Amino acid sequence: MTDAHSLRLDGKxxxxxxxxxxxxxxxxHAFAAAGASVALSSxxxxxxxxxxxxxxxxxxxxxxxxxxxxxxxxxxxxxxxxTQEWGGVDVLVNNAATNPHFGPVVTSDxxxxxxxxxxxxxxxxxxxxxxxxxxxxxxxxxxxxxxSVAGERPLPGMGVYCVSKAAVLMLTEVLxxxxxxxxxxxxxxxxxxxKTQFSSVLWKDERSAEKLKALIPQRRIADPEELAPLALxxxxxxxxxxxxxxxxxxxxxxxxxxxx
Numbered sequence: 001m002t003d004a005h006s007l008r009l010d011g012k013x014x015x016x017x018x019x020x021x022x023x024x025x026x027x028x029h030a031f032a033a034a035g036a037s038v039a040l041s042s043x044x045x046x047x048x049x050x051x052x053x054x055x056x057x058x059x060x061x062x063x064x065x066x067x068x069x070x071x072x073x074x075x076x077x078x079x080x081x082x083t084q085e086w087g088g089v090d091v092l093v094n095n096a097a098t099n100p101h102f103g104p105v106v107t108s109d110x111x112x113x114x115x116x117x118x119x120x121x122x123x124x125x126x127x128x129x130x131x132x133x134x135x136x137x138x139x140x141x142x143x144x145x146x147x148s149v150a151g152e153r154p155l156p157g158m159g160v161y162c163v164s165k166a167a168v169l170m171l172t173e174v175l176x177x178x179x180x181x182x183x184x185x186x187x188x189x190x191x192x193x194x195k196t197q198f199s200s201v202l203w204k205d206e207r208s209a210e211k212l213k214a215l216i217p218q219r220r221i222a223d224p225e226e227l228a229p230l231a232l233x234x235x236x237x238x239x240x241x242x243x244x245x246x247x248x249x250x251x252x253x254x255x256x257x258x259x260x
Contacts, residue, residue: 006238010035013086014235015078017069017127018096020047022196023146023224027093030228031235032060039063039082042096069096069123070115079130088134091235094124094168095146105159112160120164124171132184140183144234145172147188149250169246176244185243187234192250194222217252 014031018024019040032038032055040048040062048064055062063085067078082089098119101112128143135141150158151165172188179186193212213219230247233239248254 006240007232007236008035009091009232009236012036012090012235013039013082013088014091014093015039015041015082015089015127015131016093016095017041017067017123018146020044020051023191023194023227024093024095025051026224026228027095027231028062029055029058029060030225030232031091032062033058034232034236036091036235037061037063037086039065039078039085041065041067041069041078043068069094069127070118072126075123075126075130079127079134083134088138089131089141090135090138091142091144092127092131093144093146093231093235094127096123097146097164099158099161101160102157104157105163108160116160116164117167120161121167121171124168128175128186132179135184136182141185142235142239143175143179143184143186144231145186145188147172147190147246149190149192149248149254152190152248153254172246173244180243185234185239187239187242187244188246189227189230189234190246190248190250191227192216192222192248192253194224194227196224215253216250217256220251222249222251 009031014036016024016028019028020042028038028040040051042048045066052062052064065078065081067074069075098116100115101108124145145168147168148165150162151169154162169188172186176186227249230249
């Protein structure tokens, strides 16, 4: 049986990208509450400092480090700063994402693809690659990639984003297999619709929100905090035999339609 203590992260160091709001913020709070030292990263330092302050006020340990995951130099600097501060990295949550194009794929241009790919896919890879030496030195680690149901089924108007999230799922499986021998586990969380600023255009309007809910058997949109316990499980020793896996958390969206 799983010991409740295995869900703790005492003594662990975690990096969470896209941590200034939404899913990343919720995960950072959960990790800190479980005992981890949490490095918060996004592009805006002032926003990160607000979240770091919330964590510290609750008795946790946090470090705010602005970094653009589309930049090799920024990612390297992020990992170096965390290593200098806390000695290394045990857990990485890749959550930062972008979606500059909305509409049919054929109306997109090269700049949309380049920006989406550089953050949503290459950004995940470069951050993993930067953390690996530290994880290897510390005897292993856990990587959690935040994907999307958009990577498993096309969503209207979000084709470029869908392709990028499908790539995240395959990247998770490939690295799950390649890094298992080094004790580094790589898994993916696959959210459905969540009440975040990133998706606010889809749910803030009442009519749009009702249309979304009609697609979800639970007939509601998730709060970011509902994803945090799953991330905590994947970061902790409770998931020690889990790698290369995807965990859908979508209220049943992709398995059926709600009853009448």
